Amino acid sequence: MIKDITLGQYFPGDSPIHKMDPRVKLLITLEFVVLLFVVNNFYGFAVCATLIVAVTALSKIPPKTVLKSIKPLLFIIIFTAFFNLFYGGGSPVFESVGWLRWLTWGGIRNAAFMSLRIILLLVGSTFVMYTTSPVMLTDAIERLLGPLKKLKVPVHEFAMMMTIAMRFIPTLVDETDKITNAQKARGADFETGNIIRRAKALIPILVPLIVSAFRRAEELADAMECRCYNGGDGRTRYKIYSCKSRDYVAICVMLIVTASVITLNVLI
């Protein structure tokens, strides 16, 4: 059933990672991503991997779920690794055996290095998604981009649009389910025929769905106006984030990781 689709990747919980200030979480993740590109040796990656293992344990998210985030990009990882095998330079693995002589030790090292970087990048950046609800995430983005308001960038409006869009995904999924069933009850067939027939069969679902999306949008706009919503100016907040000790600890840990990676870069 369509309901089984997981939307976003939020994995509810109340671990210290979940409770962290989402702004700090976002910034730390950003730093981590940059750091992965600074790393130039395997020891650096080992430090980063240790951090990820520690965060996984702390957040109580099943390791299997964490590793799942690699899946969508598995093809790209394999693709990158494969080509790196042949463009590494250094001494060949097999001497003069046809095209295999292009396979070099340096290539193997490069392939492993690039794959590790992508994997760590994926796993590290999805932690924000796993431990922060979408609404909190947009809220954090809005706050971090706050200074852009001075340049007349409609930050609040964008954040509001994002929040509303995410809020309505489950509603629309539900609606799609209902409409599909109603049309099935009228004998609509979505499962047989060639691609064109199947695409055409979607019209009885799409039209009512779009109509209902517009109806909902209008109702929501009315409801917001009734409650005197008029944009972000002068709006106060219900949830005020403040950095707590756990956030400072997180920042310190990240600083230590960064320092050790840079030290390793210089030393090796």
Added chain:
Amino acid sequence: MIIKTEHLTYKYGIGTPFEKTALDDVSVSIKEGDYVGVIGHTGSGKSTLISHFNAILKPTSGKVFVDGQDIWQDDKTERIKARFKVGLVFQYPEHQLFEDTVYNDIAFGPKNMGLSGEEIEKRVMTSLEFVGLSKDCLEKSPFELSGGQKRRAAIAGVMAMSPKVLVLDEPAAGLDPRGRDEILSRIRDYHKETGSTVLLVSHSMEDIAENANSIIVMNRAACMMHASVPEVFEHASQLEKIGLDIPQITRVFISLHKLGYPVSQNIYTVDDAEREILSCLKGGGARD
């Protein structure tokens, strides 16, 4: 028996933390030509039950028979047949309208049945009459109609398939009193004229009492009762316990009876009440 379920069980979200039993060992059978009311608290499994009657949902265990055929026994053909034998009108059916004209929308079901153009036209016309829409509507866009008209056009879309069983999930929800009376009387006429079986899901005990011959009472995913109208409404206290009610007029007559007036306690509709009071005033006393 036009529809029969045997130990029908349905679970949502099996294997997830959200697993929920929506139907628990439900065995009901519905006689051909009957007008059955389905009542139950919100979340009692009414909608899940009716979605099984035309193979929209697949039972987790148990069997569903439509017209004597086990619809999940073998290949798809039985289920496609069931779709056309059992016409299901979901809640707020006007949300399923999509064609450019009312005519095309009502014709969608019959077209899917593979009927000829002539037959389709005939069916559109008869079902339009059944729901009481004028012919001027046919060429309009369904989105131009008023709320009540949209609802009727959508119901016509299912009636046009001439199902042996017409199942309606809260067809009067959200309509004004006149709109709801109109729709319910149209459905009653349809039942009388075509002799088809009708299932009406409703929260209004008055509507059920006025229309149905028998009642299925759903409670906590199970079928608690399936009996004739008087037999079900006799159990007023039991119904109240599960968050249901008996018709208001029945309450009035039970109170009158308690006050010592010689009236029957089994009065379910206003028309019956009128007759009972008149006969009582004439000095005839209680009917039964």
